[in-house]
Amino acid sequence: MSEEKPTTVWADDDYVAAKNQSFLSRLYTGTGAFDIVGKRKTWYIVSAVIMLICVLSMIFRGFTPGIDFEGGTQVSLPASSSVTTDAVSDVFSTTLGYAPEAVQTAGAGDAATIQLRTESLSDQDANKLSHALADTFKPDITLSDVSSSDVSSTWGAEITRKMVIALIVFLVVVFVYIAIRFDREMSAGALVSLLFDVVATAGVYSLVGWEVTPATVIGLLTILGFSVYDTVVVFDKVEENTRSVFATSRRTFAEQTNLAVNQTLMRSINTTIISVLPIIALMVVAVWMLGVGTLKDLALIQLVGVVVGTYSSVFLASPLLVSMKERRKDVQRHTKKVLARREKMAAQA
Numbered sequence: 001m002s003e004e005k006p007t008t009v010w011a012d013d014d015y016v017a018a019k020n021q022s023f024l025s026r027l028y029t030g031t032g033a034f035d036i037v038g039k040r041k042t043w044y045i046v047s048a049v050i051m052l053i054c055v056l057s058m059i060f061r062g063f064t065p066g067i068d069f070e071g072g073t074q075v076s077l078p079a080s081s082s083v084t085t086d087a088v089s090d091v092f093s094t095t096l097g098y099a100p101e102a103v104q105t106a107g108a109g110d111a112a113t114i115q116l117r118t119e120s121l122s123d124q125d126a127n128k129l130s131h132a133l134a135d136t137f138k139p140d141i142t143l144s145d146v147s148s149s150d151v152s153s154t155w156g157a158e159i160t161r162k163m164v165i166a167l168i169v170f171l172v173v174v175f176v177y178i179a180i181r182f183d184r185e186m187s188a189g190a191l192v193s194l195l196f197d198v199v200a201t202a203g204v205y206s207l208v209g210w211e212v213t214p215a216t217v218i219g220l221l222t223i224l225g226f227s228v229y230d231t232v233v234v235f236d237k238v239e240e241n242t243r244s245v246f247a248t249s250r251r252t253f254a255e256q257t258n259l260a261v262n263q264t265l266m267r268s269i270n271t272t273i274i275s276v277l278p279i280i281a282l283m284v285v286a287v288w289m290l291g292v293g294t295l296k297d298l299a300l301i302q303l304v305g306v307v308v309g310t311y312s313s314v315f316l317a318s319p320l321l322v323s324m325k326e327r328r329k330d331v332q333r334h335t336k337k338v339l340a341r342r343e344k345m346a347a348q349a
Contacts, residue, residue, distance in 0.1 A: 021033065026262075027265060027266050027269075028266055030259075030262040030263035030264070030265060030266065031259075031262065032255070032258050032259040032262045033262065034258075034261075034262050034265065035258060036258055036261050036262070036314065036315060036318070036319065037254050037255075037257050037258035037261060037318060037319050037322050038254065038258060040319030040320075040322065040323065043315040043316060043319055044316075044319070046315070047196060047312075047315070047316050050196075050200055050203075051196065051199055051200065051203075053203065053207075054199050054200050054202065054203020054204065054206070054207075055199065055203065057203050057206040057207045058199075058202060058203055058206045061206050061207065061209070062206065063205070063206055063212045064209055064210065064211045064212060065156070065211070065212050066117075066156070066211040066212055066213040066214075066216075067101075067102075067117045067151045068151060068155055068156040068159070068213060068214055069156030069157070069159075069160070069212060069213075070119075070156070071120060071150075071151055071152050071154075071156075072101070072117060072118055072119050072120050072150075072151055073117075073118055073119070073120050073121040073126060073148055073149070073150055073151070074115060074116070074117050074148065074149050074151055075115075075116040075117075075118075075126075075129065075130075075133075075146065075147070075148045076113050076114065076115050076116075076146075076147050076148075077113065077114050077133060077137075077141055077145050077146045077147070078112070078113055078114075078140075078141065078145055079105055079112040079113055079114045080137075080140050080141075082137060082140055083114060083137050083140060083141060084114070085103040085104060085105060085114060086103075087136075087137075088103055088114050088116055088133065089103045089116075091129075091132050091133055091136050092116060092118070092129060094132070095128060095129050095132040096121075096125060096128075096129065100116050100117065100118040101117050101118050101119065102116070102117045102211065103115070103116045103117075120150060121148070126148045129146075129148070130143060130146040130148065131143065133146050134146055156214065159214050159217055160217065163217045163220075163221065166221060167198070167221065167224075170221070170224060171191060171194060171195075174187075174190060174191065174194065174228050175187050175188075175190075175191050178190050178232065178235070181232075182235055182236075182239055185321055185324040185325055186235050186238075186239075186321055188320075188324060189231075189235075189316075189317045189318070189320040189321040189324065190228060190231045190232070190235070190317055192316070192317070192320055193227065193231055193312040193313060193316050193317040193320070194224060194227055194228060194231075194312075196308070196312045196316055197223065197224065197227045197305065197308050197309050197312055198220065198224070200304075200308045200312075201220060201223060201301060201304045201305045201308055202220065204304045204308075205300065205301060205304070208300065210296065210297055210300060211297065212297075213297045215295070215297045215298040215301075216297045216298070216301050218298070219297070219298045219300075219301035219302050219305065220301055220305065222302060222305070223301065223302055223304075223305025223306060223308075223309055224305075224309075226275065226305065226306055226309050227305070227308075227309030227312060227313065230268055230271065230309055230310060230313040231312070231313040231317045233264060233267070233268075233313075234260065234261060234264050234268070234313050234314065234317065234318055235317070235318075235321070237260040237261075237263055237264050238256075238257050238260040238261070238318060238321065240260070241256040241257065241259055241260040241263075242256045242257060242260075245334070246330070246334055249334075249337050249338050249341045250338065250341070251338065252334065252335045252338045252339075253322065253325055253326070253331050253334065253335065254322045254326065254335070257318055257321065257322050258318075260318070261314060261318050264314075265314060268310050268313060268314055269310075271310070272306055272307065272310045275306045276303060276306055276307070279299055279302050279303045279306065280299075280303070282295060282298075282299045283295075283296065283299040283300070283303070
């Protein structure tokens, strides 16, 4: 950023936010009436509270690993009016003396199946359970309709290892790209925003207590792409607005950044709504209507991730950028110059 060579020319008016307009008008016109950057300490506290709740949940409540991560046995059989999740769970408990880890319905209509998941069963117990299910639900179910398979935890561990590698590579690439495209402060702000997204999304998932499946892992990586895209769009407007801020004594760096956030706020809201609608449709149709359990995990992680990503782009990344910029002496001198001019104008008025 250079003080001597402005690169953008715009009307050098005093910074006046149109706070007398209606809420929707301020939202659409983006004149800087929402003082997001000025109240950044409030957003820091809100973000810190969210992070604290999520971290405590992950520490004390933890996650519920799915069968792909813990390993075990999965038993499947066709669903019908008599073959329900409760009935299958009762047969399992009566036969083996303990409750299964999960029993759910997958699919709909004639293709619907009951899927039972439990810890690894011996061949003898698996055979005993299959005969008990066939005897209980005959003539709807025969022994050949009941299938069981062992799932190794190795695959889930491999998925987790690759996810961690992908996450580290993604964060490094994002940091380098934004540092080259914009500057180091923006890169640091985007990185903190992404870390907030990861912790907040994982924390909410921990609070809900649903099983962690490979779909959950894939969904978590997917929402990071959305978050960094939204952050880059906001930073692009910030960079445009602050390119020649040192050429004027009428506006501070923080005010120009707040104006940029306001100008992209409606776009961020629209993008979030457009992204959330198909996810909600996925939850409604695939989870409640079709009963596909794995899609439930993917939908939840994406729904939370999109909302959290939008929040961090607007209320965390840009305020953090201003806080870091205001540690620079040239920005501090410029801010003092703007404030001194306003005091002088007020005294003369």
